[in-house]
Amino acid sequence: MAGLQQTNSEMILLSWVRQSTHNYPQVNVTNFTTSWSDGLAFNALLHSHRPDLFDWNAVASQPSPVQRLDHAFNIARQHLGIEKLLDPEDVATACPDKKSILMYVTSLFQVLPQQVTMEAIREVEMLPRHSRVTREEHIEVHEQHFSQEVSFTFLLSYRCSKVIVSLRTPGIRC
DSSP states (O other): OOOTTTTTTTHHHHHHHHHHHHEEEETTOOSSSGGGTTHHHHHHHHHHHHSSSSOOHHHHHHHHSHHHHHHHHHHHHHHHHOOSSSSSHHSSSOOOOOHHHHHHHHHHHSSOOOOOOHHHHHHHHHHHHHSSSSSHHHHHHHHHHOHHHSSSGGGGSOOOOHHHHTTTTOOOOO
């Protein structure tokens, strides 16, 4: 992991998820919000490391995102010891809470195999910026335009965009 120290933790986590789920055509994780709302990403992540725990096709064919999410959270609790930190109804929305998803995926990262290749990280770096920036971050940028009290810490992990440039904030160059 020495070569990974130069990249940020979100990028490593996203790279790990994408690398783990690349064999699941129904799953395309590009962020820590909307990519998780249908429940497939959580299940694919679990199944990719522990295929012995459940039948992927049975879960993937469930009609309800809430059912798929509940399944993933129950499997993680029963077999990996990860508490059910999220409510399926809170994740099965148009824009789930990014920090909650990050917290839960980090919990999975801590108990599942953690190998991340540089190729996977490069792939994440090549994702279109809009795929990686969440609605919450756009709101934070919008709020920063009107209030100097909002933090810019999240900007350090993303390439600058026109929105950020338009803020004309000292010290941030794009």
